Amino acid sequence: MNRKRLGGLIKTIEAEITLGIFDYQKYFLKSKSAVKFKEIEQRETNAIQALKAPNSPRLAEFADIWLKEKKIEWSKGHYDDVDGILTKYLIPMFGNQKISGITKQQILQFRSILTKVPGQKEGCLGPITHQPYYDAAKNVDQ
Known part of the structure; x- marks a missing residue:
């Protein structure tokens, strides 16, 4: 019986997390x-x-x-x-x-500039360096 209740609770928590409405304090009071x-x-x-x-x-x-x-x-x-x-x-x-005031277009343009900047090793900066800027640009104006 307890496992069944816990299974239901887990599904509820996962659903709330997915929907972005999970309140940690509601389930873990102390x-x-x-x-x-x-x-x-x-x-x-x-x-x-x-x-x-x-x-x-x-x-x-x-x-x-x-x-x-x-x-x-x-x-x-x-x-x-x-x-x-x-x-x-x-x-x-x-x-x-x-x-x-920073626009998505400015961030994407900046990201393209970064691909031409010399890196610490051979070549230019890699995607790891400028990926966060691309991710940020996807969220601008949304």
Whole structure:
């Protein structure tokens, strides 16, 4: 009987995750992680509201705040990689633009420019380096 109930609960949770309506705290009331997930959700909500606001921040300002928030979540190596990409490529290109004003076309054009930039090894930057920019461009204007 318990396995049957648990199976139903798993299906419900998976469906909520798929629909994007899963509330961790609803199922795991006493979990310490619930507070952490709630904080992350609140930051995401605040970020979306800030980006849609007419006075949205410039990319350089937003990147600085975002990096500080992510520093505690990421390994030092990953943080350094992202910081390097921002500093070397994104900030010079988009740093003075408001985030809400950066278009999908600009991101795709920037991505094509990156394919011509010499990499650390032989050849130019590979898809791994500029894939995040392409992914971001797919989400612009949607």
